[in-house]
Amino acid sequence: MAPQTEQEDSLSKDEMFEKFVAPQADKREYKILYFNILTFLYWHIAGLYGLYLCFASAKWVSVLNCFIFYVLGQIGITAGAHRLWSHRSYKAKLPLEIILIFFNSIGFQNTVIDWVRNHRLHHKYTDTDADPHNATRGFFFSHLGWLITKKHPAVKKFGKTIDLSDIYNNSVLTFQKKYAIPVIGVCCFVLPTVIPMYLWGETFNNAWHINILRYMLNLNATFLVNSAAHKWGYKPYDKNILASQCHPVSLVALGEGFHNYHHVFPWDYKTAELGNNNLNFTTKFIDFFARIGWAYDLKTVPDDILKNRALRTGDGTDFGGSRRAKVI
Template sequence: MAETKHISEQPITLHNWYKHVEWINTTLILIIPLLGCVAACYTPLRLATAAWTVLYYFWTGLGITAGYHRLWAHRCYEASLPLRIFLACVGGGAVQGSIRWWSRGHRAHHRWTDTIKDPYSVRKGLWYSHFMWMVLKQNPKHRGRTDVSDLDEDPVVVWQHRNYGLFILMFGMIFPMLVAGLGWGDWKGGLVYAGILRFGFVQQATFCVNSLAHWLGEQPFDDRNSPRDHVITAFVTLGEGYHNFHHEFPSDYRNAIEWWQYDPTKWSIWVWKQLGLAYNLKQFRANEIEKGRLQQLQKKVDQKRAQLDWGIPLDQLPVVAWDDFLAETQTTGKALTVIAGVIHDVTDFIKEHPGGKAMISSAIGKDATALFNGGVYTHSNAAHNLLSTMRVGVVRGGGEVEIWREREKPMKH
């Protein structure tokens, strides 16, 4: 009997499309936020509610970036119990899954980046990595394995995971509504703006790390995989946009290492340390970071170098005897000269020589090493580079002087 294919392996049709959909995720990240947009059309936005929405946006955003991501998924620092509880609560208010679920997927993403086992691989498409991986059912056999046993030992993580549905209701919608309602009487605005629309925007901001941060920007540390650095992504994601650095040095509590780079998550963790709420902040050694940066720069230099004409490599040039060099110069009419044991054809360059025709013509059929390297004029680096494109051969035994010495040896006995 043929094995039944998983729904993800079956084409989407008009008759089975609903079977492909993860309805709980779709409801939380698409349907409810869209209903919130409709409700906003009938709900005036008060100034106090707008301010509270922005503040709570940052709180819940930090719950993901500083909590779910840097504290639990990567263990970039350690946090006191009050801070862990706070981050678990506001992180739950971002409505992106429990700490355990989120961290398991993120660790798989790092371990299996850009492969079929990467849960939100950008190789499957920008929109897939942004949110479609949650909207559509995934094949369990492609699920990359990771270890989250350390999270099972954290009572805060276990507590939040077991009660995550309550966290969505309480910190996703009820708490922001209570603050606005009890604070200034805007119950509906608190629910619509500080609740539903706020967590919708936080979701989309976080999703940009999975999509935009693998598509837009530069790769200053490594280009073997897709992660990239860009200030736009950093601005949208509370500093998570320096993703190329993060994938190279995931245990560093910073995403931005330069003082001028935008990383409010890093700044928050640092402030918490000063307050005694966070400790053991991890930083990769500057030496290793600079080695990675230098290696990537060297790779880019090598790639650019390969596109330029540096002349025929020396080991690919024919080896020519000195007498044959002289004979070819005299019989072919070519303007050949030897510099540092390498034969150069300067026929087409004589008229363009900045020093005039006479000087370069005097070197034809001769060893012009001393002439070129300071005997008459110390040539520039550009001149050396241009000369390399005129290589046509290598003199056997070196230059003219070496050959004279070799020929005179028998005469001394």
């Protein structure tokens, strides 16, 4: 990690925005990464073809297999890269870490080390030009555009200041980084394709394209947290930020749509408050491993702190987004 200058060390977060991030606003350029465009274009076209095959010729068990791998890949992002490794909102014993790195490799959104760097940067400089998927640059940019254009200079500058010492000291994560091509290649593309072929005789054409459909859905479910959950929904905890409670996103992203809450209390392992566990499969996953002792030190926020923050800075909606907040 590149050290900051003494001058930068002495600046507050707001002062750093003013001096280094805000001046870049008029320098926003969209330098296209054409290889990335072709890659995403292929994945989406092949995924749509896979959707057609689900109805036209695939065996029902192949569709079920697609759904199972979707859930596994999503858990690898939500419970692994996000809640465990990015925010350290709970701790995991080695067997659970191995399970999560396997699931994360199925979901394949770069290596965990790169994912964590981007996500910590996103939280530290949310909705500024130092945010990799800055929502102020539009829905498409925050959803996918940031991956098909070159990084903003502020992202590169402040990305070097993010502390990743805990991540680089984790042998599970460095193993994935070192052997990314074979590990991710096998977990994300080979296994979900060969399992249907050899266990129940699915054709390669069906198995491959239905898996690409699954992968495309994994990607877009996570992308919706960056885009839709920064554009639509309620703001019961902080009305001054873009992050919102977007329940449809929680449904597809297994609990990640309570985003206004998450940006106010990012250390909560649930990323959601009170009774929202009905749309929070990831929390149920972590709770299961907590019961058998593989997950521990689960961090939460007391209810009185939630209510006080909602009354102080919220938009007046209650925690479910439908009622007025009341003093209790």
